[in-house]
Amino acid sequence: DTGVSQDPRHKITKRGQNVTFRCDPISEHNRLYWYRQTLGQGPEFLTYFQNEAQLEKSRLLSDRFSAERPKGSFSTLEIQRTEQGDSAMYLCASSLELSFAEKLFFGSGTQLSVL
Amino acid sequence: QKEVEQNSGPLSVPEGAIASLNCTYSDRGSQSFFWYRQYSGKSPELIMSIYSNGDKEDGRFTAQLNKASQYVSLLIRDSQPSDSATYLCAVNTDKLIFGTGTRLQVFP
Numbered sequence: 001d002t003g004v005s006q007d008p009r010h011k012i013t014k015r016g017q018n019v020t021f022r023c024d025p026i027s028e029h030n031r032l033y034w035y036r037q038t039l040g041q042g043p044e045f046l047t048y049f050q051n052e053a054q055l056e057k058s059r060l061l062s063d064r065f066s067a068e069r070p071k072g073s074f075s076t077l078e079i080q081r082t083e084q085g086d087s088a089m090y091l092c093a094s095s096l097e098l099s100f101a102e103k104l105f106f107g108s109g110t111q112l113s114v115l
Numbered sequence: 116q117k118e119v120e121q122n123s124g125p126l127s128v129p130e131g132a133i134a135s136l137n138c139t140y141s142d143r144g145s146q147s148f149f150w151y152r153q154y155s156g157k158s159p160e161l162i163m164s165i166y167s168n169g170d171k172e173d174g175r176f177t178a179q180l181n182k183a184s185q186y187v188s189l190l191i192r193d194s195q196p197s198d199s200a201t202y203l204c205a206v207n208t209d210k211l212i213f214g215t216g217t218r219l220q221v222f223p
Contacts, residue, residue, distance in 0.1 A: 033210070033211070035213075040123070040215070041215050041216075042119075042121075042203050042205075042213035042214050042215045042216050043159065043203070043213045044213075045210055045211070045212065048210060056209075056210060091158055091159075102147070102207060102211070103149070103161055103164060104149075104161070104205075104211055105161065106158040106159050106160070107158060108157070108158050109158050
C-alpha cells in the first residue's frame with residue numbers, strides 16, 4: 001500500500017486519559033500535516049513537518065497536543081488529559097513539497113471519541 | 116473574516132445538470148487553489164488544482180480562478196448521484212487552509 005496510513009482508525013477514551021495516534025506518510029513525501037475535522041466543518045490545520053522539523057503549530061492548539069516526526073518518517077500526535085471537546089477526526093496528510101504547487105494526500109483518519 | 120469561505124449548502128441539483136460550487140479567500144498572496152471531494156465518513160480526496168487565472172478542465176470538472184476577485188469555483192457537468200459529497204475548497208497560503216465545504220446532493 002503506497003498511500004498515507006493512520007492508526008488506529010477509531011479510538012474511544014475516557015476524559016483525562018492520554019492518547020497517541022500514528023501516521024505513516026507516502027514514502028517519498030517530505031512534508032507531513034496533521035488536521036482535525038469535526039462534523040460539518042472543513043479540516044482545521046494543527047501542525048506540519050518538513051522532514052523531521054516541525055515548522056508550524058496552530059496558535060489555537062492547546063499545550064496538551066504534541067507531535068513528533070523522528071527521523072523524518074512516521075509521525076505521532078499525542079493528546080494529554082483528553083477533554084470531550086477533543087472528539088473529532090484527526091487527519092494526517094503528506095506531500096512532496098514543490099513550492100506553491102504542493103498537493104496533499106490524506107490518510108483515512110483516526111476518529112477519536114472522548115467519553 | 117474567515118480565510119476561506121464557502122456556502123455550506125446543501126446544493127441540490129438534478130442528475131445531468133451542472134453543479135456550481137463557489138469559494139472566496141482572503142489572502143491576496145495565495146498562489147494555489149484546490150478542490151477536494153469528501154464522501155461521508157471518508158477522508159478528503161484531491162480532484163482539481165488551479166494556479167493561474169482562468170479555467171482548467173478535467174473531464175466533467177472545471178475549476179475557475181479569478182485572483183482579482185479572490186474567487187474560485189468548481190463546475191461539475193452532467194452531475195451524477197455518485198457526485199453527492201462535500202466539496203472542500205482549499206487555498207495555499209504558507210500551508211493549506213480549508214473552507215467548511217459545500218454539501219452537494221444530486222438527485223435522480
